[in-house]
Amino acid sequence: MQFQDIPNQVALKEVLRQSVQRGHVAHAQLFRGSEGSAALALALAYAQYLNCEDRTDTAADSCGHCPACLKMGKLAHPDLNFILPTTTTKSVPKDATSAKFAAEWRTFLGENPYQGFNDWMQHIGAENKQGSISKEEAGLLLKLVSLKAFEAKFKIVIIWLPELMHPAAANAVLKLLEEPPPATIFLLVSHEPERLLPTILSRVQPVAVRPFSEDDIATYVAEHYHVPEVKARQVAQLAEGNLGAAIASREKSADHDYADFFIKWMRKCYGSKMTEVMALADEFQKMGRENQKEQLSFSLGLLRRVLLFGLDPQLVPHLASGEQQFVQGFSKFVTPRNADQLTEELNTAHYHIERNANPRMVFVDASLRMGQQLRRA
Numbered sequence: 001m002q003f004q005d006i007p008n009q010v011a012l013k014e015v016l017r018q019s020v021q022r023g024h025v026a027h028a029q030l031f032r033g034s035e036g037s038a039a040l041a042l043a044l045a046y047a048q049y050l051n052c053e054d055r056t057d058t059a060a061d062s063c064g065h066c067p068a069c070l071k072m073g074k075l076a077h078p079d080l081n082f083i084l085p086t087t088t089t090k091s092v093p094k095d096a097t098s099a100k101f102a103a104e105w106r107t108f109l110g111e112n113p114y115q116g117f118n119d120w121m122q123h124i125g126a127e128n129k130q131g132s133i134s135k136e137e138a139g140l141l142l143k144l145v146s147l148k149a150f151e152a153k154f155k156i157v158i159i160w161l162p163e164l165m166h167p168a169a170a171n172a173v174l175k176l177l178e179e180p181p182p183a184t185i186f187l188l189v190s191h192e193p194e195r196l197l198p199t200i201l202s203r204v205q206p207v208a209v210r211p212f213s214e215d216d217i218a219t220y221v222a223e224h225y226h227v228p229e230v231k232a233r234q235v236a237q238l239a240e241g242n243l244g245a246a247i248a249s250r251e252k253s254a255d256h257d258y259a260d261f262f263i264k265w266m267r268k269c270y271g272s273k274m275t276e277v278m279a280l281a282d283e284f285q286k287m288g289r290e291n292q293k294e295q296l297s298f299s300l301g302l303l304r305r306v307l308l309f310g311l312d313p314q315l316v317p318h319l320a321s322g323e324q325q326f327v328q329g330f331s332k333f334v335t336p337r338n339a340d341q342l343t344e345e346l347n348t349a350h351y352h353i354e355r356n357a358n359p360r361m362v363f364v365d366a367s368l369r370m371g372q373q374l375r376r377a
Helices: 010-021 039-051 067-073 098-111 117-123 136-146 167-178 214-225 229-239 243-249 258-270 274-286 289-311 324-330 339-354 359-374
Strands: 028-032 080-083 155-160 184-190 205-208
Touching: 010 039, 010 205, 028 039, 039 067, 039 155, 039 184, 080 098, 080 136, 098 117, 098 136, 136 155, 136 167, 167 184, 214 229, 214 243, 229 243, 229 258, 229 289, 258 274, 258 289, 258 359, 274 359, 289 324, 289 339, 339 359
Parallel strands: 028 184, 028 205, 080 155, 155 184
Antiparallel strands: none
């Protein structure tokens, strides 16, 4: 993984590069970012940058072709180590430590490094079991860091989701952070750092990773997965900063243009065209439950854009080409006076769809109520 493979995050990449170039590399760093953020990807790119053999003092990235980079890129470098949440599975019926899932982890990251904990549990076949970083991991970790680096300048230990550590593992990590082994770098990657021991938090250098912007996600999905621009924008709006979720959902929404459906829906609601609303209700019912939920989630996001545009167009600097005219015109009918009620109707519809209510009835009821609110503006 190289910095150039990660969308945007320009300022943070520069901070990480500067820390290496100036020789100010903290022995323990906490990459804190929400699920689907660049936290893990940045930790991987940073690890490769640290141990790159052909990197110059002013290089913006690891070289990508030296022996160390090639091994790092394959997650097969002997001085790159991972501590992960695991559980017993059919293939690992006992002693489920990180080392026993090394092959699965390489495959998992190879698919994309923006996936979350539930994705990992499904990948290893955990079924309904809860994963954690077990107490058995503590002894293995102490033994691991007692060894000198095999080839590289630094031995790097990446602890993914340290908030899931068993107390014994957490205490072992704390001891190592208090008395760090020489030439060893600990990179903790956390989605919920508030769950970590305060004593651990006090001994790590924080690296705050912001969620991806909608533009970052739309561009990445379009370029890497050849998704049309309109669909990529649609997926990005639904993802709410989670690139992993956007990648996972890019195919589910491929047959549905949520923006076009919402635009037609609102026009029919405002005009009280009930015959046409009923026809849309039939179309909504045929979508399937997952697409119905995504349609409502997308509608909430677009409704928010309409409200913000009405308050100040500069609050919505980027709009898909097919949405611009609609948002500008519809903003006259979505105001602070009715926005809360419109939002509540969409949230209520989503709630009922999740609980297997009749989609057609939910859609018609929401349409009637939203039509009343739009005509109040």
